[in-house]
Amino acid sequence: MERRASSELKPKGRKLTGYVARFDEPTDLGEFVEVIRAGAFTRTLAAETAGAIRAIYEHDGRALLGRLGSGTLRLSEDATGLAFEIDLPDTGLGRDLAHLVERGDVAGCSFGFLPVRDQWTEANGRPVRELRDVDLFEVTITAAPAYDATSVQVRGKQPRSIHLARLYLEACQ
Template sequence: MERRSFSIEQKGRTLFGYAARFGDPTPIGGWTETIQPGAFKRSLAGPAAASIRAVYEHNDAALLGRVGAGTLRLSEDDVGLAFELDLPDTTLGRDLSELVKRGDVAGCSFGFIPVKEDWQGEVRSLQDVDLHEITITANPAYQSTSVSVRSKKPVQAIAHARRYLEFLECIR
């Protein structure tokens, strides 16, 4: 009789949170900046979305994932720019997972080019941006950003369990 076990995704391999939150006034240099709902919508829907990547501390050499590879998933909801990131099985990925679990790294940032912005005195409102990256960071400009560790997506856990139960039925 053959037996198979279905590997369960390693715990602590998926990060999730908000790389940006809407309507959160944040001091940046000599001005205050806010992000408006819809600011990321065009970037996420366009052909360049596949090249948006996740990095550590705005360092291109510290690549963590990319939309086009399916390892980074981005969406804009009514709160802000939400993300899920499957960490690579690298030293950086393992170390970052541990740093996030411990709370040493607890925020995010993003790299962009403004397409449409509105200035009211010293307040800059980002209305549309070309998003190039999100970054996981210990020192976010926007303090309301967040990153946490998820051990397994509930949908994947159910799918694994269903396949395992189907397999058990087959061998009985």
């Protein structure tokens, strides 16, 4: 019997997935309401410097979870907003954060940015800031998101039965 190992068949580690931002969802930030418009992240994600965008925990740069340039963080805009996927590190932080997300203690996201193009209007007597283009430098997983519409979930390893079935099929080939 011959055996071959394939990295594609190895079960993947835990991942966090969700939305860092959702488009067209007004958020009350106290002094003003903020709305992120579709395309606000397009330019920064296509920039040469996009590889430096980091995923961190609670806006703490020492709590690194992944980086776009290393492939451990993936970001994409879709019709809903800015979606993410983070390959959690096999560290105390990674394991603890997965547990906190599974329990629902940590359930949201935030992001660090500099506005490039925004528009101010007024609605219902309140100032409204529309973010149309931003320089994104971090996404953060947090227990206290400013944007309630954000989300984060844990995606676990491949089920053992699927993994074993793939190994069996490969061995039979």
